[in-house]
Amino acid sequence: MAELGAGSLLLGDPAFNYQEAELNERLKRLYPAVNEDETPLPRSWSPKDKYSYIGLSQNNLRVHYKGHGKNHKDAASVRATHPIPAACGIYYFEVKIVSKGLDFLSSLLPLSPIPGWDKHSYGYHGDDGHSFCSSGTGQPYGPTFTTGDVIGCCVNLINNTCFYTKNGISLGVAFTDLPPNLYPTVGLQTPGEIVDANFGQQPFVFDIEDYMSEWRAKIHGMIARFPIGERLGEWQAVLQNMVSTYLVHHGYCATATAFARATETLIQEDQTSIKNRQRIQKLVLAGRVGEAIEATQQLYPGLLEHNPNLLFMLKCRQFVEMVNGTDSEVRCFSVRSPKSQDSYPGSPSLSPRHGATNPNLHSAGADSPTCSNGVTPPNKNKSHNKYPGVSSASSSSSSSPSSVNYSESNSTDSTKSQPHSGTSNQEETRCVQTILTTVSALLCEVSKKCQTLVAVCVLVEDSCASRQLCGGNQAATERMIQFGRELQGLNEQLCREYGKNVTHKKMLQDAFSLLAYSDPWNCPVGQQLDPMQRENICSALNSAILESQNLPKQPPLMLALGQATECVQLMARVRSGSCSFARVDNFLH
Amino acid sequence: MCEVTATSRHYVDRLFHPDPQKVLQGVMTEVLGSELRTEGVVVLGSELRTECVVLLGSELRTEGAVVLRTECVVVLGSLAMGTENNIKSLVDCHIIPALLQGLVCPDLIFIEACLRCLRTVFISPVTPVQLLYTDPTVIPHLMSLLSRSPRTQDYITQIFSHCCKTPEHQTVLFNHGAIQNIAPMLISLSYKVRMQALKCFSVLAYENTQVSMTLVNVLVDGDLLSQVFVRMLQRDLPIEMQLTAAKCLTYMCRAGAIRTDDRCIVLKTLPCLVRMCSKERLLEERVEGAETLAYLMEPDVELQRIASVTDHLVAMLADYFKYPSSVSAITDIKRLDHDLKHAHELRQAAFKLYASLGSNDEDIRKKITETENMMDRIVSGLSESSIKVRLAAVRCLHSLSRSVQQLRTSFHDHAVWKPLMKLLQNAPDEVLVMASSTLCNLLLEFSPSKEPILESGVVELLCSLTQSDSPALRVNGIWALMNMAFQADQKVKGEIVRALGTEQLFRLLSDPDTNVLMKTLGLLRNLLSTRPHIDQIMSSHGKQIMQAVTLILEGEHSIEVKEQTLCILANIADGNTAKELIMTNDDILQKIKYYMGHSNAKLQLAATFCISNLIWNEEGSCQERQDKLRELGFVDILHKLTQALDPNLCERCDTHTHVHAHYVIG
Numbered sequence A: 001m002a003e004l005g006a007g008s009l010l011l012g013d014p015a016f017n018y019q020e021a022e023l024n025e026r027l028k029r030l031y032p033a034v035n036e037d038e039t040p041l042p043r044s045w046s047p048k049d050k051y052s053y054i055g056l057s058q059n060n061l062r063v064h065y066k067g068h069g070k071n072h073k074d075a076a077s078v079r080a081t082h083p084i085p086a087a088c089g090i091y092y093f094e095v096k097i098v099s100k101g102l103d104f105l106s107s108l109l110p111l112s113p114i115p116g117w118d119k120h121s122y123g124y125h126g127d128d129g130h131s132f133c134s135s136g137t138g139q140p141y142g143p144t145f146t147t148g149d150v151i152g153c154c155v156n157l158i159n160n161t162c163f164y165t166k167n168g169i170s171l172g173v174a175f176t177d178l179p180p181n182l183y184p185t186v187g188l189q190t191p192g193e194i195v196d197a198n199f200g201q202q203p204f205v206f207d208i209e210d211y212m213s214e215w216r217a218k219i220h221g222m223i224a225r226f227p228i229g230e231r232l233g234e235w236q237a238v239l240q241n242m243v244s245t246y247l248v249h250h251g252y253c254a255t256a257t258a259f260a261r262a263t264e265t266l267i268q269e270d271q272t273s274i275k276n277r278q279r280i281q282k283l284v285l286a287g288r289v290g291e292a293i294e295a296t297q298q299l300y301p302g303l304l305e306h307n308p309n310l311l312f313m314l315k316c317r318q319f320v321e322m323v324n325g326t327d328s329e330v331r332c333f334s335v336r337s338p339k340s341q342d343s344y345p346g347s348p349s350l351s352p353r354h355g356a357t358n359p360n361l362h363s364a365g366a367d368s369p370t371c372s373n374g375v376t377p378p379n380k381n382k383s384h385n386k387y388p389g390v391s392s393a394s395s396s397s398s399s400s401p402s403s404v405n406y407s408e409s410n411s412t413d414s415t416k417s418q419p420h421s422g423t424s425n426q427e428e429t430r431c432v433q434t435i436l437t438t439v440s441a442l443l444c445e446v447s448k449k450c451q452t453l454v455a456v457c458v459l460v461e462d463s464c465a466s467r468q469l470c471g472g473n474q475a476a477t478e479r480m481i482q483f484g485r486e487l488q489g490l491n492e493q494l495c496r497e498y499g500k501n502v503t504h505k506k507m508l509q510d511a512f513s514l515l516a517y518s519d520p521w522n523c524p525v526g527q528q529l530d531p532m533q534r535e536n537i538c539s540a541l542n543s544a545i546l547e548s549q550n551l552p553k554q555p556p557l558m559l560a561l562g563q564a565t566e567c568v569q570l571m572a573r574v575r576s577g578s579c580s581f582a583r584v585d586n587f588l589h
Numbered sequence B: 001m002c003e004v005t006a007t008s009r010h011y012v013d014r015l016f017h018p019d020p021q022k023v024l025q026g027v028m029t030e031v032l033g034s035e036l037r038t039e040g041v042v043v044l045g046s047e048l049r050t051e052c053v054v055l056l057g058s059e060l061r062t063e064g065a066v067v068l069r070t071e072c073v074v075v076l077g078s079l080a081m082g083t084e085n086n087i088k089s090l091v092d093c094h095i096i097p098a099l100l101q102g103l104v105c106p107d108l109i110f111i112e113a114c115l116r117c118l119r120t121v122f123i124s125p126v127t128p129v130q131l132l133y134t135d136p137t138v139i140p141h142l143m144s145l146l147s148r149s150p151r152t153q154d155y156i157t158q159i160f161s162h163c164c165k166t167p168e169h170q171t172v173l174f175n176h177g178a179i180q181n182i183a184p185m186l187i188s189l190s191y192k193v194r195m196q197a198l199k200c201f202s203v204l205a206y207e208n209t210q211v212s213m214t215l216v217n218v219l220v221d222g223d224l225l226s227q228v229f230v231r232m233l234q235r236d237l238p239i240e241m242q243l244t245a246a247k248c249l250t251y252m253c254r255a256g257a258i259r260t261d262d263r264c265i266v267l268k269t270l271p272c273l274v275r276m277c278s279k280e281r282l283l284e285e286r287v288e289g290a291e292t293l294a295y296l297m298e299p300d301v302e303l304q305r306i307a308s309v310t311d312h313l314v315a316m317l318a319d320y321f322k323y324p325s326s327v328s329a330i331t332d333i334k335r336l337d338h339d340l341k342h343a344h345e346l347r348q349a350a351f352k353l354y355a356s357l358g359s360n361d362e363d364i365r366k367k368i369t370e371t372e373n374m375m376d377r378i379v380s381g382l383s384e385s386s387i388k389v390r391l392a393a394v395r396c397l398h399s400l401s402r403s404v405q406q407l408r409t410s411f412h413d414h415a416v417w418k419p420l421m422k423l424l425q426n427a428p429d430e431v432l433v434m435a436s437s438t439l440c441n442l443l444l445e446f447s448p449s450k451e452p453i454l455e456s457g458v459v460e461l462l463c464s465l466t467q468s469d470s471p472a473l474r475v476n477g478i479w480a481l482m483n484m485a486f487q488a489d490q491k492v493k494g495e496i497v498r499a500l501g502t503e504q505l506f507r508l509l510s511d512p513d514t515n516v517l518m519k520t521l522g523l524l525r526n527l528l529s530t531r532p533h534i535d536q537i538m539s540s541h542g543k544q545i546m547q548a549v550t551l552i553l554e555g556e557h558s559i560e561v562k563e564q565t566l567c568i569l570a571n572i573a574d575g576n577t578a579k580e581l582i583m584t585n586d587d588i589l590q591k592i593k594y595y596m597g598h599s600n601a602k603l604q605l606a607a608t609f610c611i612s613n614l615i616w617n618e619e620g621s622c623q624e625r626q627d628k629l630r631e632l633g634f635v636d637i638l639h640k641l642t643q644a645l646d647p648n649l650c651e652r653c654d655t656h657t658h659v660h661a662h663y664v665i666g
Helices: A002-011 A014-030 A208-225 A235-249 A253-263 A271-285 A289-299 A308-324 A359-367 A369-373 A377-383 A392-410 A422-451 A474-498 A502-516 A531-548 A556-573 A577-581 B002-014 B020-031 B035-044 B046-057 B065-080 B084-092 B095-102 B108-122 B138-145 B150-163 B167-175 B178-187 B191-205 B209-216 B225-231 B239-254 B263-276 B283-297 B301-321 B326-331 B333-357 B362-369 B374-382 B387-400 B404-408 B417-425 B429-442 B450-455 B458-465 B471-485 B490-500 B502-509 B514-527 B531-554 B559-574 B579-583 B586-596 B601-615 B622-631 B634-644 B647-657
Strands: A045-050 A054-057 A062-065 A076-080 A090-099 A104-110 A122-125 A130-133 A150-156 A161-166 A169-175 A182-188 A194-198
Touching: A014 A208, A045 A054, A054 A076, A062 A182, A090 A208, A122 A169, A122 A182, A130 A169, A150 A208, A169 B263, A169 B301, A182 A194, A208 A577, A235 A253, A235 A556, A253 A271, A271 A289, A271 A531, A289 A308, A289 A531, A308 A474, A308 A502, A308 A531, A474 A502, A556 A577, B065 B084, B065 B095, B065 B108, B084 B095, B084 B108, B095 B108, B108 B150, B138 B150, B150 B178, B150 B191, B167 B178, B167 B191, B167 B209, B178 B191, B178 B209, B178 B225, B191 B209, B191 B239, B209 B225, B209 B239, B225 B239, B225 B263, B239 B263, B239 B283, B263 B283, B263 B301, B283 B301, B283 B333, B301 B333, B301 B362, B333 B362, B333 B374, B333 B387, B362 B374, B362 B387, B362 B404, B374 B387, B374 B417, B387 B417, B387 B429, B417 B429, B417 B450, B417 B458, B429 B450, B429 B458, B429 B471, B450 B458, B458 B471, B458 B490, B471 B490, B471 B514, B490 B502, B490 B514, B490 B531, B502 B514, B502 B531, B514 B531, B514 B559, B531 B559, B531 B579, B531 B586, B559 B579, B559 B586, B559 B601, B579 B586, B579 B601, B579 B622, B586 B601, B601 B622
Parallel strands: none
Antiparallel strands: A045 A076, A054 A062, A062 A194, A076 A182, A090 A150, A090 A194, A104 A122, A104 A182, A122 A130, A150 A161, A161 A169
């Protein structure tokens, strides 16, 4: 037993873990656009893809030569575990010459079963400073290098070039028109040669982040200056329409009207309808879900009956709000009247509380009041949400193909582009650029036009006094328990009618679990009580209402945003390096 | 102009309106905007100007006086935005003292208006910068205004940057706390303010050790100033900021405040300046970048080596010679005009940078000469119309001429001596210094260019250089003659002596500049080599030479000078007939004896060598001389020396027998 213990201790070597954590952190920072599930980053030399003359040690980072080293035929190489993902945009690794023999090569190889010297390989010789490109004869390139030198290799996947560095100094472009899927590689030829790789385990000698910042600025400049094709029609009108529909969608009635007046546009939906939706949203966001359900049933008869899933979600939420002490069904038991305890007293436009758990949301809200209902983040969340049934499915299933359509219809002179064909890089890039420009311009528009119009949202924190189960009221607790039973019944009924639903079961379990703790707000499932959780159900309800009125359930602004995000991901898949610096988040501030 | 006069007439008439407010309103509404009109008003309305300045100076007690005065300054500022003539006439009617006076007013808006107008006036090249320094209270007051607002910061630092032209100006600003007052502005929220502060520092630190040494120790918000500058080198920042920050760091480095091997120089400043030379940058930026980089690495071979491998710099510079390009001539006139305007600047900057790159390292020189058409470019650069280009080209040539290999190969192949000689005929002193210095190297004995240069009648030219008022030119002239005389044949030597004239030769031997004296002695030594030459020259000029030698040995001179003189004596002693000039001169013999017993081994050696030459002779009269020397006690001294003398020194004797030609390094 003692030995086993010792063994497990070894596994958790703290120094190694620390290095691993540092590596992860650095790679995340350098290559934020890389999805490592799809395209893992090189982290060490591959013990499989190497010549037998090559020995590996120190977590497969140190390479030494163990052959005869008599002539060029004895040269041997090793490549990294994975090729360089295109989504890196700019990729960099360094090699330190620990001990030099006669010859050393730092090179790059494309995807091939066994790395060969001559076919499609790119390298930089240490003994003569020459660069070689798919051939045995080199070109004069840089200085020679020797023991103690740190040689770096930077692959620019945006313009498909490569340059080397020596001790932190850039030696200038070595190769152009590089093919995709290159592997970091080193080659050794003489006994005694040892080199150490740095794939991000340590800080680099060359300031690669500075180089990246230049390219980021370049790409952003390119997007900002991207010409809007004439086929897009009335640019101004499109923007205004997007803003207007966004405002209407979220029920910012007064703002939308003011905006429409200022821009002389029309609103499709009529005033009362907007106001109704706004009222229902207000109720949900205030945690008064019971009232919201009532209002919905009254205003849109048949809606919830046709959407049993939505109804169930609402009821679940209602239960949670009862625990919270905010739902009117339990509130009425408290001494004060529900009205007076309304935590959102008459504020014209309601805004959810922005918790620190969502930094995107936070920053968006801080800038302009318009955005405070979460222009982007709630919807962005949605697409990766735990309630995928309502909105995410639609957004991910519809936005991917539609983004391609978008490019076809809007980019000038565009040919039919297939989403996954490697040749359409340029097209994709342009498409994304158009969309990004649209989005960023839109956001500017929104904040500019609406800042003055939007009424100030007063956020009232749920009072601390009510942080007792059902507001601490006995009768309320009983009502809640009774409601719980009804909910359980509803679930069983739904199961009978539509078959078992795992999501429902989980929802119900989570909600009921709250009762198991003495302080539900500080328990493992306490997150449910966060008012921010109301936003998802609120927008789901809103979308359902809009759909029932034959109106789009998602505002075009969000659609564009979703398309842009999807497009950037698509760019990574079709190996367009600039996706790394054209991230949608960069424009949402 | 008539038309302008006519349309402007009525404003001037209104000047005499009793209400000053009305006057200004009239001017304000019409003046602002059109430059033509502005000019018209200035030309015509001297009354107006005076009125404005008077108004400005007057202490109006009425309500709204500040507003009126502010408007007045705005009008003046608007006038100043016009042509240079406007500025001139404004300065003539004492606008500067009036505006400076206005700065004492407590009203910030008025102060800002005054500063904006002052800024516009001072940044004009026609305004004498000295006007800022005439009243000693002005600078301290401006310093105190720096904290008032971002606008005052912007304008005042702009004024400082433009008015700091001499080391004295730097000192005045430094003494009034410019560094402490401006440093916090480097982290201002306003980009404009940060940028102006940075520019101001670059002007203050240029070739100023005091400022630079202070700068390195300044903390801004807990960071060293050098770190703040390094952050401004970040690649995503505007080029202007990167370039100016790199300049600041360069100047601090050159002043010795930052080591040349500091990371912030090697890994940040140098790469940044190399980037500024790239094709992607504007022509102006490329010029400034190359010039600053040349200045940064001038004294440091390691930086030169690093720069030579950074981003293909040597090849990148070749592009500087391609303006105006053939493409630009076709595409549009505007571009051609722009290219033409910068073509000279680009070429001279590239030559400067090549000169700096190649000043020490042989490999780099090779790399430079192997760059496409490099030698041709230098050759044509030597005869360009622009003085700046010629100077830079000759500097580059000089730098490359330090390479034995290049002298033997590319220099000869391209006959660089031809344009060089042409350049020497008629050029300003700074060009002459560089050109003659290069010529010195071309006249080295292994240089194949030596022969054709000799044939081109260079001797007269060099002799005339030795009569120059500039010590540097005298040194180069005599140096070149010295190199020319090295192992030369009798004809050349005779020509040198004839052209120079003994009078001039002896004048040079009493030159106040030690370098001139040393090289003249070197020339004498080279002239006095190989026995027939020694005898011939000594027979014609023996008397004067012996006099000069005596004088130098008696005078207050450095060891090196005396050693060189003793070596001349040793050469004379090597002659057949010339020997007698020493043997019959007891004074000289005593002096030689004295130096044989000197505490300095070099002088001992030289004197000893002199004696050995006197003794060592195959001819008959040698016994006679030996007797005389024994009589004088030389043999005893020699005996003592053989016991005491370091065997190494004995060997080194050999090296003292002949004078060697020297490379020009300076």
